[in-house]
Amino acid sequence: MNVKRITDTAVEVKALSKVYRKSKGNDFTAVDNVSFLVRQGEVFGFLGSNGAGKTTTIKMMCGLVTPTAGQISLNGCDVARQRSEAMRQIGVVLEGTRNIYWPLTAWQNLVYFGNLKGCSRRSIQERGEALLRELELWDRRNDMVRNFSRGMQQRVAIACALIADPPILVLDEPTLGLDVEATQIMKALLSRLARDHGKTVIITSHQLDVVQELCERIVIIHQGKVIADQSLAELLLLFRRDYYQIKVNGPFLGYGDAQFSQIAIKEEQDVTLLTGSISSQTKLYSLLNKIRKLGMPLISVSPVEPDLEDVFLSLVKNEKGGICYANNQNHA
Numbered sequence: 214m215n216v217k218r219i220t221d222t223a224v225e226v227k228a229l230s231k232v233y234r235k236s237k238g239n240d241f242t243a244v245d246n247v248s249f250l251v252r253q254g255e256v257f258g259f260l261g262s263n264g265a266g267k268t269t270t271i272k273m274m275c276g277l278v279t280p281t282a283g284q285i286s287l288n289g290c291d292v293a294r295q296r297s298e299a300m301r302q303i304g305v306v307l308e309g310t311r312n313i314y315w316p317l318t319a320w321q322n323l324v325y326f327g328n329l330k331g332c333s334r335r336s337i338q339e340r341g342e343a344l345l346r347e348l349e350l351w352d353r354r355n356d357m358v359r360n361f362s363r364g365m366q367q368r369v370a371i372a373c374a375l376i377a378d379p380p381i382l383v384l385d386e387p388t389l390g391l392d393v394e395a396t397q398i399m400k401a402l403l404s405r406l407a408r409d410h411g412k413t414v415i416i417t418s419h420q421l422d423v424v425q426e427l428c429e430r431i432v433i434i435h436q437g438k439v440i441a442d443q444s445l446a447e448l449l450l451l452f453r454r455d456y457y458q459i460k461v462n463g464p465f466l467g468y469g470d471a472q473f474s475q476i477a478i479k480e481e482q483d484v485t486l487l488t489g490s491i492s493s494q495t496k497l498y499s500l501l502n503k504i505r506k507l508g509m510p511l512i513s514v515s516p517v518e519p520d521l522e523d524v525f526l527s528l529v530k531n532e533k534g535g536i537c538y539a540n541n542q543n544h545a
């Protein structure tokens with residue numbers, strides 16, 4: 214049992230915490246006792262609202278931030294104690310930073326990062342060509358990346374992260390700022406990397422439709438703590454029985470009313486859609502009563518299948534945080 218778990222696990226994050234020391238003792242806990250596993254070869258989603266602690270966790274995984282407590286192991290190599298071996302396991306593309314050099318060509322970037330990671334000249338030539346062909350950039354290899362579209366720059370960054378052939382690839386917001394076509398290309402690429410090349414792909418994203426399409430398993434963190442750790446299928450089932458959509462005519466008139474605090478509100482042309490987890494008939498009738506009192510004409514009430522965005526909002530909006538804690542770490 215143990216052996217299977219060790220060989221199957223690509224990333225093990227155990228009781229990880231990060232406290233940022235601030236002046237006058239105002240310390241801030243960005244990551245709070247976080248544990249999760251990522252299996253080899255899976256596409257894994259690491260989700261959370263702004264400021265939840267995702268980037269801090271990822272930076273600890275790739276050795277850029279030192280944890281206050283806890284351990285991270287990458288394919289069995291401890292990031293703190295076997296640093297160089299652990300770093301050989303992982304390629305990272307961080308969001309909001311220049312992961313590649315804009316005045317260099319795509320090819321020069323690959324050579325630069327290949328050298329930095331200690332790859333031989335031959336392996337840079339062979340792997341660099343294979344990567345650029347796979348990412349459909351071979352014909353543009355001699356163009357400066359400054360002149361590339363954002364989607365192409367993102368693909369060059371992924372090629373550079375993969376030049377030393379690490380088994381784990383971590384991508385922070387891989388589809389941010391990409392148009393529909395570039396997003397499709399990126400999604401297909403990430404699926405292929407896991408399916409055909411056996412890579413473990415970890416992504417963070419606020420684009421939950423992308424995550425829903427790609428990821429087999431998902432961890433959600435909120436205020437530094439894990440609030441869900443499930444397969445996508447299990448997450449989607451969490452609120453299935455008590456998820457309703459209420460359709461009313463006209464604009465929403467209940468902003469600021471606490472009764473709607475956990476309901477997603479979407480105004481669409483002449484109608485408003487109120488969607489959320491309504492866990493009892495009493496709550497449903499009380500909500501309908503409120504809608505009547507506010508003078509919003511009711512069109513329909515129907516049970517709906519929640520998507521990942523609905524589930525995410527229900528978990529994160531839950532005032533008690535953690536009450537919906539959904540955990541399934543049984544990977545054996």
Ligand SMILES: Nc1ncnc2c1ncn2[C@@H]1O[C@H](COP(=O)(O)OP(=O)(O)OP(=O)(O)O)[C@@H](O)[C@H]1O
Nearest residue numbers: 233241242243261262263264265266267268269270
């Ligand atoms: N170097 C730092 N010093 C102090 N606080 C920091 C530092 N880096 C991050 N934080 C704080 O830690 C918290 C978590 O930040 P982090 O960047 O990990 O969140 P995130 O989940 O990646 O958010 P986003 O989705 O907005 O990128 C935030 O409140 C942030 O302000």
